Amino acid sequence: MSQIFKQHISKFITVSDEEFEAIMTYFNAIQVSKKEILQEEGRSCRYQYFVLTGCLRKFLINEKGVEVTTEFALETWWMSDNRAFEFQTEALFSIQAVENSEILTIEAQSLEKLYRDFPIMERYFRFVYQRAFAAYQMRIKFLYTMSKEDYFFHFYDSYPKFVQRVPQYLLASFLGLTPEYLSELRRKNRS
Amino acid sequence: MSQIFKQHISKFITVSDEEFEAIMTYFNAIQVSKKEILQEEGRSCRYQYFVLTGCLRKFLINEKGVEVTTEFALETWWMSDNRAFEFQTEALFSIQAVENSEILTIEAQSLEKLYRDFPIMERYFRFVYQRAFAAYQMRIKFLYTMSKEDYFFHFYDSYPKFVQRVPQYLLASFLGLTPEYLSELRRKNRS
Numbered sequence: 001m002s003q004i005f006k007q008h009i010s011k012f013i014t015v016s017d018e019e020f021e022a023i024m025t026y027f028n029a030i031q032v033s034k035k036e037i038l039q040e041e042g043r044s045c046r047y048q049y050f051v052l053t054g055c056l057r058k059f060l061i062n063e064k065g066v067e068v069t070t071e072f073a074l075e076t077w078w079m080s081d082n083r084a085f086e087f088q089t090e091a092l093f094s095i096q097a098v099e100n101s102e103i104l105t106i107e108a109q110s111l112e113k114l115y116r117d118f119p120i121m122e123r124y125f126r127f128v129y130q131r132a133f134a135a136y137q138m139r140i141k142f143l144y145t146m147s148k149e150d151y152f153f154h155f156y157d158s159y160p161k162f163v164q165r166v167p168q169y170l171l172a173s174f175l176g177l178t179p180e181y182l183s184e185l186r187r188k189n190r191s
Numbered sequence: 192m193s194q195i196f197k198q199h200i201s202k203f204i205t206v207s208d209e210e211f212e213a214i215m216t217y218f219n220a221i222q223v224s225k226k227e228i229l230q231e232e233g234r235s236c237r238y239q240y241f242v243l244t245g246c247l248r249k250f251l252i253n254e255k256g257v258e259v260t261t262e263f264a265l266e267t268w269w270m271s272d273n274r275a276f277e278f279q280t281e282a283l284f285s286i287q288a289v290e291n292s293e294i295l296t297i298e299a300q301s302l303e304k305l306y307r308d309f310p311i312m313e314r315y316f317r318f319v320y321q322r323a324f325a326a327y328q329m330r331i332k333f334l335y336t337m338s339k340e341d342y343f344f345h346f347y348d349s350y351p352k353f354v355q356r357v358p359q360y361l362l363a364s365f366l367g368l369t370p371e372y373l374s375e376l377r378r379k380n381r382s
Contacts, residue, residue: 126316145254
């Protein structure tokens with residue numbers, strides 16, 4: 001299973017098998033069940049999560065008490081409340097498994113030690129954040145320029161497998177739609 | 192002027208004066224006038240920009256032909272179309288000086304060479320992107336949970352000096368408001 005992580009690292013940096021084995025000792029592999037909460041809003045944010053298999057989502061509760069999903073993480077994606085993780089402040093987001101998932105976790109102290117012991121991992125995480133930031137820039141572009149309907153169709157065209165995979169009420173929340181309107185748009189798309 | 196950059200780097204990594212001087216040779220310092228375009232949508236994205244003094248904005252033209260400002264960069268902030276810069280594809284955003292500004296620029300090839308020659312700069316940029324990504328996560332949180340009115344008041348309370356500094360029609364665009372509604376909210380805020 002750790003091969004998934006090795007392959008991902010190898011997209012950005014070169015590490016030997018021995019180095020990779022040593023790097024793996026900074027992480028823990030856990031299995032989480034569908035709907036299991038990994039991080040709770042308001043609690044300290046101890047971990048970064050790397051999805052080996054499965055899917056996580058990040059969400060918060062809005063003023064009306066409704067859950068709003070702001071992010072998904074599929075295989076080879078990282079997820080955390082990054083601000084809370086860096087500054088060790090209380091989390092503003094919750095993280096939950098959408099499916100049964102296999103996850104690598106790393107604590108802030110271990111990650112800092114990893115950077116010190118294997119400075120090449122700075123380059124790996126520089127790429128991870130660089131791409132995550134660029135992806136968010138695109139998302140802001142879509143949110144600022146597309147109607148909800150256009151955003152829905154763009155999303156459906158870009159990630160057809162993902163759209164089939166996640167529960168529709170979570171997708172609706174992520175796209176800022178009611179589940180009813182999402183169903184209506186899906187019917188429209190098929191016709 | 193390069194001291195501003197040195198101070199920023201020193202928040203994250205330790206470099207000697209000699210190292211910093213060598214690092215500076217990878218950058219160019221330029222002066223840009225208010226309203227000058229640094230990056231044009233649809234053109235190749237050659238540079239990353241670091242603001243020493245002044246202010247930049249990132250914008251795009253929406254389907255109605257209206258400019259939409261999606262990001263500002265003040266002193267010590269980086270700005271680029273990060274996706275286009277990394278993959279050397281055409282830019283999806285334009286970048287313009289909001290004020291007369293002093294800017295450091297670096298080209299993709301120079302940056303890659305900088306990483307190779309000074310691997311400690313991977314750590315610096317890892318922090319830059321990590322924080323930029325975390326800031327965008329917060330922005331998504333606000334966009335997903337606040338009304339435009341609440342977002343306006345939150346923004347005004349959080350960045351009072353910035354709000355005074357930038358042209359109000361740009362701020363309105365950034366906050367997703369018409370200039371008229373922005374004026375109305377400002378009056379409301381004062382009363």
